[in-house]
Amino acid sequence: MVNKQSPLPIYYQLAEEIKQLIRSGELAPGDLLPSEREYAEKYNISRMTVRQAINNLVTEGLIYRQKGRGTFIADRKFEQNLAGLTSFSEDMKKRGLTPSSKLLSFQLIEPDEATLENLSLGANEKVYEIVRIRMASDLPVAVETSYIPWKVAGDLQEADWPDSFYQFIEEKLGLTIAYGDQTIEAVLASDFEISHLNIEQGSPVLLMQRITHLHDEPKTPLEYVKSAYRADKYKFRMRMNR
Amino acid sequence: MVNKQSPLPIYYQLAEEIKQLIRSGELAPGDLLPSEREYAEKYNISRMTVRQAINNLVTEGLIYRQKGRGTFIADRKFEQNLAGLTSFSEDMKKRGLTPSSKLLSFQLIEPDEATLENLSLGANEKVYEIVRIRMASDLPVAVETSYIPWKVAGDLQEADWPDSFYQFIEEKLGLTIAYGDQTIEAVLASDFEISHLNIEQGSPVLLMQRITHLHDEPKTPLEYVKSAYRADKYKFRMRMNR
DNA sequence: CCTATATAGTGGTATAGACAACTAGTATTT
DNA sequence: AAATACTAGTTGTCTATACCACTATATAGG
Incomplete structure (x- = not known):
């Protein structure tokens, strides 16, 4: 949930929320995310702020965009096949x-x-x-x-x-x-x-x-x-x- | 040079221009880039468009930003990102x-x-x-x-x-x-x-x-x-x- | 000469809006 | 039934503006 009183940037909170949904399995590879405008309306934030959150998740390889269609959860295998962070x-x-x-x-x-x-x-x-x-x-x-x-x-x-x-x-x-x-x-x-x-x-x-x-x-x-x-x-x- | 009549996105043209300066050696590692506002004024484009170009170059590892200081050319040491299989x-x-x-x-x-x-x-x-x-x-x-x-x-x-x-x-x-x-x-x-x-x-x-x-x-x-x-x-x- | 403060610069974050280009579904026409 | 047009959705690109937080420099005061 995006909290505008939080010292964390709003785009960051939204990105974290989406990541959490991916981690928990509630969003699975291939699933369609809500549209940019839907997130903007839901949290009363600007579409550009939503886009920044989405951009970060795209850069991390967690989701991908398709023009005219929507934003989708990326195949989980991409992340899983990387060696994990270990001591x-x-x-x-x-x-x-x-x-x-x-x-x-x-x-x-x-x-x-x-x-x-x-x-x-x-x-x-x-x-x-x-x-x-x-x-x-x-x-x-x-x-x-x-x-x-x-x-x-x-x-x-x-x-x-x-x-x-x-x-x-x-x-x-x-x-x-x-x-x-x-x-x-x-x-x-x-x-x-x-x-x-x-x-x-x-x-x-x-x-x-x-x-x-x-x-x-x-x-x-x-x-x-x-x-x-x-x-x-x-x-x-x-x-x-x- | 950014050409608003070009079918290429403006942010893309600006990113390519900066890349070309890096490639040619005209911009060397450690060099300071013109500020976001300077590019915006120079080409009469919005600062957000400049930021998008800069974001892409940062993602590619060519430049880096420092809050309050500026945007700099990254060191040229070649880094291979081991995220995906590429030639x-x-x-x-x-x-x-x-x-x-x-x-x-x-x-x-x-x-x-x-x-x-x-x-x-x-x-x-x-x-x-x-x-x-x-x-x-x-x-x-x-x-x-x-x-x-x-x-x-x-x-x-x-x-x-x-x-x-x-x-x-x-x-x-x-x-x-x-x-x-x-x-x-x-x-x-x-x-x-x-x-x-x-x-x-x-x-x-x-x-x-x-x-x-x-x-x-x-x-x-x-x-x-x-x-x-x-x-x-x-x-x-x-x-x-x- | 040193320290504190003010100022002017930088990038970071956010808002609001508009139009272009693409996609998918639906309605209409043949 | 198939083809075409239309509509409503999506993301992509861009503009304009404002304020925050940080940094570096200049200036004033002790």
């Missing part, structure tokens, strides 16, 4: 490996400007910087640095830190994770990575960077992670539909 | 770049056992082996080797080979591509790759391997590709939902 721990368990990690550093800092920007934070806001060696069945496979805004996690001590941050967020804080935007690139290992991953000078690593967003106010960034994976022991696999 | 040519065009390729080798061979297995072929079956340098706006970005079974493509000469194999399959052969299974890993460039991509010894490359399948009953493997992308110029991007 390192969840990934390793899925592969039948024992995930563990060795904490190298845990501190509350004022991060650099790029990190502030990635997390949509203002100047002087603090984040937890956590540096860990990620291991699969006792073999170091990645060096990971994650940044979590203090305002998301609150006051936490090193001993409090969970192995799976995503489960912590969902179960202990009761927040909902929406999605992550991630890039993968290849770089040469830094000295720091070389020493902690037991690899040689000149070895490449797979550098994965991910910003994870909450399911709330326009997608609060929850965490920014940089992980350098041993390229000799790690590759990513995925299926993409045509 | 190299299709990806580059989507990015406003001119895809092209230089053919190094084209031959009908009996491949090694691993390639036979990847393509679900029996012993002694032949495949086309095509080795190309893939270029984006005349810059070599990848070395690609693809294997296509003779029984899929039939008798073809080198000159017949299309730039976009997927479009060829769908339009000329009337077949339907279903999906591709792909892996991404980081390796050090081979000598062959080093010489053709103009990179130094010890440079990493992103190695992408993909098997593409048709939409028929046994999901016939259509193509097996190995591509080595310059790691300094290429990264993959994706969004994953929770």
Whole structure:
């Protein structure tokens, strides 16, 4: 239900409402959505505002438009066949490996400007910087640095830190994770990575960077992670539909 | 230049004009674009129309916006969005770049056992082996080797080979591509790759391997590709939902 | 010289309306 | 029964305007 008193933009609320109907199964692939004018009348908002909500859902691949016909729910398979957003721990368990990690550093800092920007934070806001060696069945496979805004996690001590941050967020804080935007690139290992991953000078690593967003106010960034994976022991696999 | 008499939508013309400035190098990464209001005044069009053009360029990753500051040209590092199965040519065009390729080798061979297995072929079956340098706006970005079974493509000469194999399959052969299974890993460039991509010894490359399948009953493997992308110029991007 | 405030710029969000182009259903004509 | 025309719906494109929130710069005051 669109609430004009809410601080959330109206287009965003409408988009979320439609997403919820899709998630719950109340709207199934192929179903026709109400028209733009119907939404505008129903919520007493402008058709352009409705269109912005619809545009966002189209961009996310959840719905599609046909001129002169209407707006339809997209085939669910498109989304389902993408690899889902999981934490390192969840990934390793899925592969039948024992995930563990060795904490190298845990501190509350004022991060650099790029990190502030990635997390949509203002100047002087603090984040937890956590540096860990990620291991699969006792073999170091990645060096990971994650940044979590203090305002998301609150006051936490090193001993409090969970192995799976995503489960912590969902179960202990009761927040909902929406999605992550991630890039993968290849770089040469830094000295720091070389020493902690037991690899040689000149070895490449797979550098994965991910910003994870909450399911709330326009997608609060929850965490920014940089992980350098041993390229000799790690590759990513995925299926993409045509 | 925006021409209101043109049958093309105004927002589309403006988007193309900006793309052309980016392509030509006249606008470089980090450059500030004229403001939305400036474009609106310059072409005597509404700010909402300008915003639509800008929205499209943002969605394509060519530019980015900063509230209160302006709209900027995005970094040119090539990012492949791993949302859908597309050919190299299709990806580059989507990015406003001119895809092209230089053919190094084209031959009908009996491949090694691993390639036979990847393509679900029996012993002694032949495949086309095509080795190309893939270029984006005349810059070599990848070395690609693809294997296509003779029984899929039939008798073809080198000159017949299309730039976009997927479009060829769908339009000329009337077949339907279903999906591709792909892996991404980081390796050090081979000598062959080093010489053709103009990179130094010890440079990493992103190695992408993909098997593409048709939409028929046994999901016939259509193509097996190995591509080595310059790691300094290429990264993959994706969004994953929770 | 430093700090606070004001101003002028930016993008973000929203409203209201109009016309074009397309689609699907219905009515009419042959 | 089939073809054609009409109508009412849809999305697509565009205009004009207003206000909010943010950022950067200039200016004034201590």
